[in-house]
Amino acid sequence: MSGEVQASTEEQQEMQDTVVSPEKAEEVKLKARYPHLGTRPGGSDLLRKRLQKGQQKYFDSGDYNMAKAKMKNKQLPTAAAEKTEITGDHIPTPQDLPQRKQSLVASKLAF
């Protein structure tokens, strides 16, 4: 009997926590989806990502040709899905490159 009472008190505490802090409930949800999140210091990960905003590795014809020569029969590595990670081994291919902008057009606000 007492065991049951204890269990329900714990449940109540959990409910209380959820009610009291929606933020904590959201954290629980996030950790459930991404169990490895926060195992490395989250702050520096986020900050590093922020400092590297918009930075991409670009096509280097020298690297490309060297890699092609080495590979010979093998296929070149395909583009990583996660472009934000700068990996030392991945040689970007022309398909990886985003299109540079062409001619500059006037702003639509000016009409």
Next chain:
Amino acid sequence: MMAGVGGGNDFQWCFSQVKGAIDEDVAEADIISTVEFNYSGELLATGDKGGRVVIFQREQESKNRLLSRGEYNVYSTFQSHEPEFDYLKSLEIEEKINKIRWLPQQNAAHFLLSANDKTIKLWKISERDKRAEGYNLKDEDGRLQDQFRITTLRVPVLMPMDLMVEASPRRIFANAHTYHINSISVNSDYETYLSADDLRINLWHLEITDRSFNIVDIKPANMEELTEVITAAECHPHQCNVFVYSSSKGTIRLCDMRAAALCDRHSKFFEEPEDPSSRSFFSEIISSISDVKFSHSGRYMMTRDYLSVKVWDLNMENRPVETYQVHEYLRSKLCSLYENDCIFDKFECCWNGSDSAIMTGSYNNFFRMFDRNTRRDITLEASRENSKPRAILKPRKVCTGGKRKKDEISVDSLDFNKKILHTAWHPKENVIAVAATNNLYIFQDKMN
């Protein structure tokens, strides 16, 4: 007469104008990235992701129509920054204009500073409404005359011509920032200005482009030890030796340039104590300050973090004097907002001319205003549906749970792609400019 928010019976915000295309497909380049009135409010500048600046000028009010106020029409537009490529590091430098700041007007021309991630430019915008005619050495088409053919001399005369507004880059302040510039601020001495990136703040002289002084450097010797970055910086409106900078940890440091050449040690440190029991994974992220603005009086400053706006008294460092919730209902959505990156959106905030009201943006093209005196607040929407001339804007309400009343919108129906990050308030009147993605809305107070 100014002030008032429109939360009650006093003032009512009406639609005035909307600029920009109506198409559903928004080109990335058209996204407005900064909005700024000049000191008189006569000019309104916008910058976009395509590196272009558009300046609007307020029309002179017509004396016949008492109720109509000056409309803003295009005055000048130019390409401020272009995409660049850093060959050494294989990095593309975006042309997006991060900030525009006007200089106070000192002669007939107007000057503004515009900054992308790496370079700041001083632009001169001047009018030409006369041209010289009757040259001796060249004819109407500009072709040089044979000087031996000239038998008489005449004095060229100035003739009126159609107004031409020219923008020319007068100074280019480059190569001083390793990281991305997030702020520029003109000093009250009208001679210097500061520019801030994630880790450093530099002080420039407006006339000198080949040198700048580094006044704050928070880069650690070992980047693994990096714990916070600079998110915004601003010069004090009256004291030219004082500036503040905010951080990703929700703190603000006030520095005095008279104290030392390198202001790594702050004079004042503003931080609100946090309840340790309420700390979560999101705490630091949502406490990151996205904007800091001094009041016009110079007595207060306002900071914007993800969920709130705080007003600080410069004489009190241990907590803000006022806190306004912008969209508290998002606290129970932080998980999905983290997943879609919205939690990193950088909202700006602004004061009205008399410092009695503040404004900031939210999602679903909503923006919020808070009256500091009456403590009333209002949520308004920038949308094409409410864009009949002089139509009064109806207050909007977000329903957080339970029964949704008519005209309310539920949190789950909010469009998180419609963000209002940039807003500006006319320095003297109740006229506001609200950037909604690729459209610029101008609203005016009915009573004005």
